[in-house]
Structure formats: C-alpha cells, structure tokens
Amino acid sequence: MNDDDTDSDVTDRMLLQRMSAGDRVALGILYHSYHGRLCRFLTRLTRRADVIEEVINDCFWIAWQKAGSFHGDSRVSTWLMGIAYRCGLKALRQHGDEPVEDDPRHEERTPAHDLDEDRELRDWLSKGLERLSADQRVVIELVYGVGHTLDDVAVIMQCPVGTVKARLFHARVKLRNVLPGLAGDSARHTESAP
Amino acid sequence: MTFPMDSGKDCVRAWEMMPWVLQDSATREQGAWLEDHLAQCEACRAEFAQQSRLRLALSLPAEVPVDVEAGLGRLLARLDTPEPQEARPRSRAGNWLSRALVAAVLVQALGIGILGVKLWSAGDNPAYRTLSQEPREILPAATPGAIRVVPDACMTLADWNALLHALRLQVVGGPNDVGAYMVAPVSPASTAQHALQQLRTTRGILLAEPVAATP
Numbered sequence: 001m002n003d004d005d006t007d008s009d010v011t012d013r014m015l016l017q018r019m020s021a022g023d024r025v026a027l028g029i030l031y032h033s034y035h036g037r038l039c040r041f042l043t044r045l046t047r048r049a050d051v052i053e054e055v056i057n058d059c060f061w062i063a064w065q066k067a068g069s070f071h072g073d074s075r076v077s078t079w080l081m082g083i084a085y086r087c088g089l090k091a092l093r094q095h096g097d098e099p100v101e102d103d104p105r106h107e108e109r110t111p112a113h114d115l116d117e118d119r120e121l122r123d124w125l126s127k128g129l130e131r132l133s134a135d136q137r138v139v140i141e142l143v144y145g146v147g148h149t150l151d152d153v154a155v156i157m158q159c160p161v162g163t164v165k166a167r168l169f170h171a172r173v174k175l176r177n178v179l180p181g182l183a184g185d186s187a188r189h190t191e192s193a194p
Numbered sequence: 195m196t197f198p199m200d201s202g203k204d205c206v207r208a209w210e211m212m213p214w215v216l217q218d219s220a221t222r223e224q225g226a227w228l229e230d231h232l233a234q235c236e237a238c239r240a241e242f243a244q245q246s247r248l249r250l251a252l253s254l255p256a257e258v259p260v261d262v263e264a265g266l267g268r269l270l271a272r273l274d275t276p277e278p279q280e281a282r283p284r285s286r287a288g289n290w291l292s293r294a295l296v297a298a299v300l301v302q303a304l305g306i307g308i309l310g311v312k313l314w315s316a317g318d319n320p321a322y323r324t325l326s327q328e329p330r331e332i333l334p335a336a337t338p339g340a341i342r343v344v345p346d347a348c349m350t351l352a353d354w355n356a357l358l359h360a361l362r363l364q365v366v367g368g369p370n371d372v373g374a375y376m377v378a379p380v381s382p383a384s385t386a387q388h389a390l391q392q393l394r395t396t397r398g399i400l401l402a403e404p405v406a407a408t409p
Contacts, residue, residue: 024270031266039256049260056260057269064273118254125251144245145252147217168213172245179244 005075012076020068031060034077037146038084044129044137045088051095058087074155078148082156085138092134128175136171139164204231208238212245337366337405339386340378343393344401347373357396361389376405 012033018026035056042052062083070079129137135157142148142156150168154161208231214220215228232239341363345354358364358377367376379386386404393402 024273027269028266031269032262035260035262035265036255039258039260040252040254043256043258047258049258052256052258053260053265053268057265057272060269061272121247121251122254122257125248128248140248141252143213143217144249147219149214149219175248176241176244179248 009075009077013070013072016063016067016070016076019064020070027060027064030063031056034080038080040145041081041084041138041141042088044141045092045134046095048095051091055084055087055091058091059084062087074152077146078152078155081142081146081148081152082158085156086158124179128179131174131178132171136167136174139167140171140175143168205235205238208232208235209241212242216245216249337376337378338382339389340366340376340405341386341390341393342374342401342403342405343377343399344372344374346398346400349398353398357393357399361392363389374401 012030015026015030019030038056038059039052042055046052059080063080070076074082129140132140138157139153142153143150148156150161150164153164153168157164208228211220211224211228215225220228228242232242362380363377364380365375366378369375379389390402390404393399
C-alpha cells in the first residue's frame with residue numbers, strides 16, 4: 001500500500017464514521033468517489049446500465065447500514081469492492097449472466113470524447129475478456145484495473161489466495177494466446193509449455 | 195502450474211512480478227531487476243508490453259454510461275423509504291400453516307367427540323349379540339302376574355298343557371336348570387292370584403310362587 005492509498009483509506013474511514021452517524025453528505029462523497037471504479041468493475045460482469053446502477057446502490061445501501069460495524073480489518077476500498085462483488089453475483093443470478101460481448105448499441109454507449117486509439121484499445125480488450133470466465137474477468141479487473149493485491153482480491157472474492165493466483169495465471173495465459181498484436185505469433189505458447 | 199514461456203527461472207520470476215510492477219506495488223529492487231531482465235529477454239519484453247497495454251485498456255473509464263447523480267438520488271430516496279420486510283411473507287405463510295393445522299385439529303376433535311357420544315349412547319344397549327352370550331332373561335317386572343312354577347317330572351305334557359289352558363296361563367320363560375317355568379296370564383283380565391292358588395292345589399305342581407314375591 002503506497003502513501004496515496006493510505007491517505008485515501010484514512011479519508012474513506014472518516015467518511016464511513018460520519019455515515020454511521022447518519023451523515024448523508026459523507027455518503028454522497030463516498031458514492032462519487034467510488035462510482036467510476038465500481039462501474040468499470042461491474043461492466044466486467046454485465047453490460048446493462050440499469051443492473052450496474054442497481055448493484056452500486058445495493059452496495060452503498062449495505063455500506064450505509066453497516067458503516068458502524070466496519071472494524072477496519074481491510075481497507076475501505078477492499079470492503080466496498082467485496083460488497084459490490086457479492087451484490088453483482090446476486091444481480092447476475094436474478095437477471096441472468098451476460099458475458100462481455102459486442103453490443104449493437106456499442107457505438108452509442110462509447111463516450112463521445114473517446115479517441116480512435118481508445119476505441120481500438122477497448123475492442124482489443126473485449127476480444128480477450130470475452131474468452132475469460134466471469135471470475136477470471138473479475139480478477140483481471142481487480143489486479144490490473146483497480147490495482148488490488150492478491151490478498152485483497154482473496155478478501156473481495158472470499159476465496160484462498162491460491163485460488164486467486166490460479167485464476168490470474170489462467171486468465172493471463174488465455175489473454176496472451178487470444179490477444180493479437182504486441183506479443184506476436186512467435187511468442188505464443190500453450191499453458192502446458194514449461 | 196507451468197509457465198507459458200520457454201525460459202528459465204528468471205522468466206518465471208519476471209512473469210510473476212509483472213502485474214505488481216505495473217500497479218506500482220513491487221519494491222524498487224524488484225522493479226530494477228525486472229527492468230534488467232527485460233533488457234535481455236525479448237519474450238518477456240513482448241509479454242510486458244502486452245501486460246502494459248492490458249493495464250492501459252483496463253484503466254479506461256467504463257463505456258456503459260451510468261448517471262452518477264441520478265443513481266445517488268435514487269439511493270437517497272431509497273434510504274427514506276422503509277424497506278419491505280422480508281420476514282412478512284414468511285410470517286404470512288406461517289400464519290396460513292398455523293391456521294390450517296388448527297383447523298385440522300379442530301376437525302379431528304369434533305370427529306372424536308361425535309364418535310364418543312355415539313359409542314356412549316350405544317354402550318348400554320348393544321345392537322348385537324355374540325353366539326356365546328346367554329339369551330336375555332325376560333325381566334319379571336316386564337311380565338305382570340308372572341308365576342314361577344316347578345312341575346313334577348312325572349307330569350305328562352298333556353296334563354301340563356291342559357292345566358295351563360284351564361288356568362288361562364302361558365309359558366313365558368324356562369325351563370331353567372332346575373326345571374322351573376315362568377308362566378303368566380294370557381290376558382290381563384285373568385287373575386294371577388286365582389291362578390296361583392289353583393296351581394298350588396294342583397297335583398303334580400311342586401312349586402308355584404309369584405315372581406314379584408321372590409326375595
């Protein structure tokens with residue numbers, strides 16, 4: 001955990017403390033602070049905007065209810081991501097699993113300021129992610145996208161660190177073999193290669 | 195777990211280290227070591243380039259637009275709305291079950307009660323008789339003017355019949371183990387007392403006693 005992470009966690013804890021006293025302004029600050037990363041995290045599970053908003057609100061509703069019982073065993077961000085992950089899985093069971101796939105409204109959804117390079121990068125990424133399982137996509141997002149450690153991811157997904165390592169390994173191998181471009185054909189190998 | 199590169203331990207170490215160097219959680223020494231390794235290893239360099247691109251792609255904002263202000267507004271509105279209690283449907287289902295059980299118990303109790311009353315009322319006067327049961331003796335009180343008569347064993351049937359006919363009597367019971375008959379006047383008009391006196395004076399009648407006078 002670097003200094004920035006420590007500072008932001010201190011701020012998050014203070015916000016949680018205020019929330020436990022019924023401070024809705026603190027809730028609004030935390031909501032704004034986490035909305036972007038939660039949105040991106042949840043798009044690895046579903047493409048439906050209404051479901052994403054529902055999950056985010058479920059997550060913060062639980063955080064509002066349990067703010068007083070947060071003991072600080074982990075960082076606030078880890079705690080919140082864990083709640084969001086479980087709410088996301090629950091939403092998937094209710095609404096049906098929608099893997100990452102090309103959407104006919106993709107062009108409409110892509111922000112107008114998106115540059116061609118970014119659009120190309122998104123397409124490149126979605127080609128890889130669509131080959132991964134939901135759990136592998138989540139691990140990739142948490143490690144590369146959010147920047148969590150293996151221990152954090154294990155807490156979020158409520159599984160052993162070894163399971164996280166295995167998911168990360170297999171996801172990386174799949175991405176390496178699927179994603180075109182920089183790695184080059186000559187560098188592609190199978191999982192069974194030494 | 196095997197690694198997807200045909201390299202030695204250094205490549206394996208580099209493979210494991212890449213995500214943490216990319217997210218800036220590796221130590222400075224680890225970062226420097228990886229940098230040295232990448233300078234010498236083309237495969238790992240290509241891998242690291244792809245990993246960097248992956249991180250860059252994953253850091254792009256979500257492409258599914260979700261309005262943060264609208265979402266927060268709905269969340270705040272939700273906080274003001276009492277959550278529907280999940281226990282309510284359960285308790286409703288519980289009530290339904292309880293009521294059904296109570297109704298079943300009441301029906302059973304009612305049935306048992308009716309059966310009990312029926313058995314109790316039928317207990318004094320059963321509507322059946324087993325083959326081993328003795329036929330019920332005619333109650334003396336039910337036959338007015340009944341007389342218990344023991345004729346002599348030598349008395350002929352003709353004499354017995356003639357005597358009964360003369361005294362306007364009829365056999366209503368017997369003979370029992372000692373050969374006693376129960377006789378009664380044929381019609382209420384006949385006098386039992388007179389018949390009793392006649393019987394006592396008749397030869398061949400060993401005993402003649404009114405049933406009512408029996409101790």
